Amino acid sequence: MFCESSRLTVTDSEISDFQRSGVEGREGSNITLLGTQIHDGGYYGVYLEDSALQMEGSTITNTSTGIKTARASLELKRCTLERNRNTGAYLFTTTASMQDTRFTENPSYNLLLSRSEVELEGCFMNSSIYNIYSLYSELIARNSTLRDTLKDAVHSIGGSLLVDGLVVKGAAQSAFDLNATEFVVRLCTIENVGHPPSGYPFSAFYMTVSRGEVSYTTIRDVGFAYLEMVRSSVQCWISRMEGAGRFSFALDLNSSVIVVESETSRPIPPGGGGPQLLRSRG
Incomplete structure (x- = not known):
């Protein structure tokens, strides 16, 4: 037709x-x-x-x-x-x-x-191979499930990313590979990532020249590190991280900055307290 x-x-x-x-x-x-x-x-x-x-x-x-x-x-x-x-x-x-x-x-x-x-x-x-591959795009994903990829669940180059209530399981490489991307990851669950069938293990997040927030998120059973950063900055708010392969929290590389607020700190309501990089259209 x-x-x-x-x-x-x-x-x-x-x-x-x-x-x-x-x-x-x-x-x-x-x-x-x-x-x-x-x-x-x-x-x-x-x-x-x-x-x-x-x-x-x-x-x-x-x-x-x-x-x-x-x-x-x-x-x-x-x-x-x-x-x-x-x-x-x-x-x-x-x-x-x-x-x-x-x-x-x-x-x-x-x-x-x-x-x-x-x-x-x-x-x-x-x-x-990739569930989502984003080039210079604006992506908002809510209450969705991404499973079983041979590489990354979400791979983003440029643009911006807001995910809320996402479940990511079984990514052989990273749950999120972000390059020059502004991002907010909120109320998500990330499990069993970074375990390729062969070769070196991967991290839940791999960030290059990126900036953003991870809040109210559970990360468990990761091959390498929770956060792997190159010239990036991240704020982590009230998140739970357990079971990394080599690093108990994060691998910080090359002029990166990480700010952490623990679960015992003052609660921050969803959508408040952290950097507001993105908002929904409409």
Whole structure:
């Protein structure tokens, strides 16, 4: 299906055996997919350029990239992107909202972002090299679960990151690898990370030239250190950390700064007391 400067609604349908795109929208098209299955195709389940997509209760499987967008807006609710051959969704200069959506077994990236603004709520991701790979993007993730990656659960270069109520388990490298990123990690649980099948163990957080806050977060069973920092600064507020492989708290490198407030210190309510680097849009 191809749309150019058009409006398209597809309901309770099946789209398969296509060469390029199951659904393609260009030049200001507005596409709505409801209860639709897109599978067994070529490059993209959905391709958007200068267009908008609302997708609810739909599934994309066995394409090269489930969704690819450029200069687009995207809204996903209760969708599944699974077992695509490369990437679940690749968003370039896109504004996106994703709720209660599953990204599973997309082998390279479950979610790949470039210069985009993305908000996740209640999403689940597992079984990929990276669950989220973010380039110069603004990412907000709430009440979501990231599991079982061959590398990092979240890898961010530039931009900003706010995560609240995230569960990260089974990342073979780091839960968060942050390069030149401003971040807030709050009310999260990080378990069983930094244990690659072979080679040197990794830390829960690896930060290069980054700045941010970790608060009300539990970190346990880490291969190397809780926080590994290069020219970075971090404030840790009322967090619990236990079971690091080599360091009881943090490895501080090369002009880094860490400020720690223990669990016995004056309580700080969520959202207060620490640096406010990010806030939700709207």
